[in-house]
Amino acid sequence: MRIVKAAEHHIQEIAKVHVDSWKETYNTIVNAEAIQKKTYRKREELWQRIIQENQSITYAAKTNDGKIVGFINGGKERTGTYDYDAEIYAVYILQAYQGQKIGKKLIHTITGKLYEQGHRSIMVWVIENNPSKYFYEKLDGKSIDRKYLDYLGVYEVAYGWNDMKVLFKKD
Template sequence: MMIIREATLSDAEGIAKVYVDSWRTTYKGIVSDVFLEQLSYKKRTESWIENIQRLDNYVVVAENDDGQIVGFADGGKRESNLIEHSGDLTAIYILEEYQGKGIGKKLVGKLSEHFKKLGYKKIFVEVLEDNKSRLFYEKLGAQYCETTKITIQGDELNLAIYKWENINSLLTPR
């Protein structure tokens, strides 16, 4: 049984572990190995403490039966997002061994419930074009909008932007 709930400060370390471990499996061969090796649980824990405390940010976690955080999603409204009544799914990561079990859909659903309360009607997500998880967004009904560029560790990569026109399609069924 997976528990999906809002993150608390005490979750920062678990979120950081999922973040670092997921980056190392998801982006291997996409982002430089040097960059991936330099990711630090300690630094990521500090940044997730900040992210959880931000009032304009919402973080949800997936917890397994042992109380271990195995995935999370994060969202709010990017400064660059000037579209009225819209928000952004800014991160979603699930440990590799827990992927493909419906956890991502539940995390997105929980985040979308929060977004709906904020009056958001559309949701955007940015994903590296070479990241196979973009298929997850497509499966959830996201529509491709455009591609832009991002630089990570000196490498210029394509960043695909997707959107859900209608937030209601993402809400967790009761």
């Protein structure tokens, strides 16, 4: 498994992982309409914009045969509301590849890069009923907020780390 900086030629695969992992993970958690709105075409357009604008960092997890099976995206904390400089905006890994430390490798990579850019603290939002929230708790993320997302019909919780070094130095 290799972690690579995402580029334009990865967009189609990243969009596929985004949609497929949404369906795998959230099928029984969020409302059906939200799931149906996540299409490959719309996600490709989104990732095209994200990668071209270059306002955030995206890394992809590639298998030894070159297939993208997960990705992470993050950058500056978006709202200015929280006492954290950086934020992980998205982490998605295909269900068949979960439990193989890919998430940890993606977190290590992006937090190391964000630290190099001068960020010292980080947060992430995760849907409360998503089992992956335990991943962040295992990484000693502190629960810092909770909000209701009307468009999904679920609560989202935020986890934060005052010192992001623990995330890229942890094994």
